[in-house]
Amino acid sequence: MVEDSNMYTWEEVEQRVKSGEKWIVVENKIYNVKNWQRKHPGGAKIIAHFHGQDATEAWRSMHNDLKLIQKYMNPLLVGRIKNAKTNQLTEDFGQLREKFKNMELFKVQPIFYLLHFLHIIGIECVAWYLLWQFGDCWPVWLVSAGLLATAQAQAGWTQHDYGHLSVFNNFKLNHLFHQITIGHLKGASSHWWNFRHFQHHVKPNIHKKDPDITLPQVFLLGDHLPREWGSQKRGKAPYNHQHNYFWILGPWFLLPGYFHLENIYFVLMRRDWYDVLWMSTFFLKFFYLGNSILAGGWATFKFYMFVRWLESHWFVFVTQMNHLPMEIGKDHNNDWVTSQLISTCNVEPGLFNNWFSGHLNFQIEHHLFPTMPRHNYPKVAPYVKDLCKKHNVTYVEKKLGTAFADIIRSLRKSGKLWFNAYYHID
Template sequence: MGGGGQQTEPGGSGGGGGGGSGGVFTWEEVQRHNHRTDQWLVIDRKVYNISDWARRHPGGIRVISHYAGEDATDAFRAFHPEPNFVRKFLKPLLIGELAPGEPNQDRKKNAALLQDFRALHESVEQAGLFKADFWFFWLHLGHILLLELGALGLLWTFGTGWVQTLLTAGLLATSQAQAGWLQHDFGHLSVFRTSRWNHLLHKFVIGHLKGASANWWNHRHFQHHAKPNIFSKDPDVNMLHTFVLGKTQPVEYGIKKLKYLPYNYQHQYFFLIGPPLLIPVYFHIQIVQTMISRRDWVDLLWSVTYYLRYFSCYIPLYGVLGSVALISFVRFLESHWFVWVTQMNHIPMEIEHERHQDWITMQLAATCNIEQSLFNDWFSGHLNFQIEHHLFPMMPRHNYWRVALQVRELCERHGVPYRVKGLWQGFTDIVSSLRTSGDLWLDAYLHK
């Protein structure tokens, strides 16, 4: 019973989506429906039963299930460019609303902070900051293609000596890294007016220019944005027992006497198995396994076109084994670039179990910014504005700097830490945070 109304549960506690929309619920009642086969969530005070429909969710079952039993209003707005259109699919799932006496937010979420954030969201949307500059992304794509052509032209012009090969590998690694940032853009936002063309362009960049899978990336990355640095919900902090992160996990491992690796040395072996191996080994194996196990033949075909293009260009110059060695070295270089840039914003931040924080508090706890400069913007694909990117994932990156000051003022007004550091400090903080976590593990392992 909630707020004087009568509770109704169409279809049962774990049943289908529809059947009625007259239920009145308390937050306590909503929070009970957070199990794998029984999931409710709240958007703008409306209560939806997504238990069956979650499996058909276009963004994947996990990203929507992470919000089962709580308010998902801000996540819903963050990931859907046309919320009114998406609400048509939600309508059959509507089972009621929050009782009039219930607060807008569940648990201890900061309602005043969210109210101001939503007002900011509306103001930047009205200012047109969610509209992508078509030419910005076409020019970026052009500079990637020029890097690819420059690498090949260097070899055909000057031969395949060691100097030329190293320069070629550097150019190819740079083009791969920049293509990674570009596919990241197309995975988040709409550059074209039709979703069909955006979808096709994303497939082209991540598939044909990088040899990876768009669906694999979407499956991982949207979970990361929905619940960043949350164990069991953010795949980016699933280290498969290779590292222990944050302040809580190391102590838990230590108390349980778990020692898959000597974690007190993880800040050292990070240099051996982190940056060098993530893309060439772990990601490569995972991408292929995912495409085959899910029978994602479209993404597999796009990936094959990348390797056909690459080997047709470089086998005449290096032969089969030489071409394999070159692409392996390129992946090795790209992997270092990727790990340092993506992890400087997250690993040194709070990494915890689910605490059901409000959208802005959760994102600010898990992210930090790197100082702006022309080099930092280019080197990181504008992910030096990680805070703004996480708060507004559909905002094109060329507009992050336009909203950064307003976000900082909002955080200061509500006492939310807004962290900015230099690029080198961001890199060194990765290592120091791993060392701190390793020391916490060792202390708990030996003394608790």
């Protein structure tokens, strides 16, 4: 038991962190994670982002078996928070989460994921069959590439579900199927995805903490950083044209180029041979089939890169439409609900939008309840809207076309802010 002498104020916790301690707070208990955070399955950075902060809601939202995790945390306990403050929005959100648990909305419908997996395999089989049956004439080549890009995009949404532990109640099963889906179906590393994506979830749109928006040498996002860099004459890119070169460095290059290089670098630096094994099965399958049907390895490589190029447009616009036009800036240590709502928006629901985005059109619900099976997002959305209305928190929902266009509009706006600050234009 931690005695009263181990009680600390928030100011004392912050001073300890500034002096080099690695303290985080969960449920008003203080834990020293200095020697443990590198063992964290989600990576050390996700914990480091909460040094000196309350990580309670992130901890509750990102994990399933809290009792088991608590056993690992108990030896790290160093004290408690003195005069802990309460937040009515956070309390109401906690009650809402318990209500959803009682409604069994965190339980999966296995048939949903089974059918989704089968439809991915079916689309992929049709694509290869068309190439095999009719040869690689241009119309068939293009149709097959489009079908494979569709299968890849949908496999991306499926691996996302397993990565968030939202399919099985068992952590090991989720992780195993995540390795299978992202490795064998996508040719990528599960650990790379975990370490990158979970940072985005706990600190969305926060500079230096969310890797999805931390590319200042190429893109300046939001309102704050463009003004800051412009006034300091920083950066060498023509940011006032970033909405134009986005088309090349974003959907054209992200999956065919950058993600390939980042995955290879990640697994080799970590010597993550198990992920390498799963990734290898994808490329062995793809190039075996391609070489058997197309005119050799070079033809298969061009076909593969074209598939990735198509998929990249799909991936970039779906993943960025919910965040890029929203608030982007420094970490103001907001509560969980506020931090997710100011950085996240939804796209209106519908059969096509739900399928096309892998239910990431319900991005708000996904960010608030990342371990919830996605087929339940439409059921919880009305409750989330009521919570936001009660606490005067803006809940943004757009049409699909508007959300896509807002990506470009936000890039143009940020580029203009940088340009005006750089040249002192009012």
